[in-house]
Amino acid sequence: AQSVAQPEDQVNVAEGNPLTVKCTYSVSGNPYLFWYVQYPNRGLQFLLKYITGDNLVKGSYGFEAEFNKSQTSFHLKKPSALVSDSALYFCAVRDPGSARQLTFGSGTQLTVLP
Amino acid sequence: SQTIHQWPATLVQPVGSPLSLECTVEGTSNPNLYWYRQAAGRGLQLLFYSVVIGQISSEVPQNLSASRPQDRQFILSSKKLLLSDSGFYLCAWNTLRGGAGELFFGEGSRLTVL
Numbered sequence: 001a002q003s004v005a006q007p008e009d010q011v012n013v014a015e016g017n018p019l020t021v022k023c024t025y026s027v028s029g030n031p032y033l034f035w036y037v038q039y040p041n042r043g044l045q046f047l048l049k050y051i052t053g054d055n056l057v058k059g060s061y062g063f064e065a066e067f068n069k070s071q072t073s074f075h076l077k078k079p080s081a082l083v084s085d086s087a088l089y090f091c092a093v094r095d096p097g098s099a100r101q102l103t104f105g106s107g108t109q110l111t112v113l114p
Numbered sequence: 115s116q117t118i119h120q121w122p123a124t125l126v127q128p129v130g131s132p133l134s135l136e137c138t139v140e141g142t143s144n145p146n147l148y149w150y151r152q153a154a155g156r157g158l159q160l161l162f163y164s165v166v167i168g169q170i171s172s173e174v175p176q177n178l179s180a181s182r183p184q185d186r187q188f189i190l191s192s193k194k195l196l197l198s199d200s201g202f203y204l205c206a207w208n209t210l211r212g213g214a215g216e217l218f219f220g221e222g223s224r225l226t227v228l
Contacts (some may be wrong), residue, residue, distance in 0.1 A: 035177045051214050084213065096215075104157075109156070
């Protein structure tokens with residue numbers, strides 16, 4: 001079975017400060033991991049993915065994520081938050097060794113305060 | 115490049131009325147197609163998916179049905195809407211050919227059942 005957890009429903013950060021949105025996962029093999037962002041009344045937008053290789057993955061809008069196999073985590077990060085980064089963020093996992101579809105976390109609402 | 119179109123964007127329907135939400139994908143062939151529902155709150159619930167024309171897999175029993183009349187067309191339907199069908203419906207596509215299988219989402223359809 002595969003699962004993903006986003007332990008924080010809400011993250012608040014001041015504009016200009018670094019931000020982290022946490023994600024942990026569980027799969028039987030090596031995971032494919034994804035981050036998505038959703039603005040109000042919009043569809044989910046793909047930000048970045050980890051398949052293999054470098055543990056630090058860079059994505060859209062200055063976001064990056066760090067894969068940590070020992071901690072089974074894939075936290076989303078940005079060095080300097082913008083007010084426009086305020087949105088709902090979803091982590092997702094897929095076990096490439098199975099035919100299962102992506103499993104999404106419950107989402108984390110990020111609010112960047114001016 | 116690939117694009118996904120979903121309509122209508124907003125729909126207000128009375129209880130007991132029928133429903134039809136449409137989704138089409140352009141720029142790819144043989145996509146996997148998905149319908150998700152996002153209720154008030156944030157979680158994504160996978161409703162239906164299809165890996166080939168004419169084949170539909172249902173993830174949860176419910177008042178809704180899906181059809182795939184053409185390779186890149188996915189339709190979500192109901193004969194009689196319930197209040198509990200209200201929500202934000204998202205169509206998505208992916209391919210597992212040579213990639214990680216990340217999903218690409220439409221802009222969503224907001225359904226309100228009164």
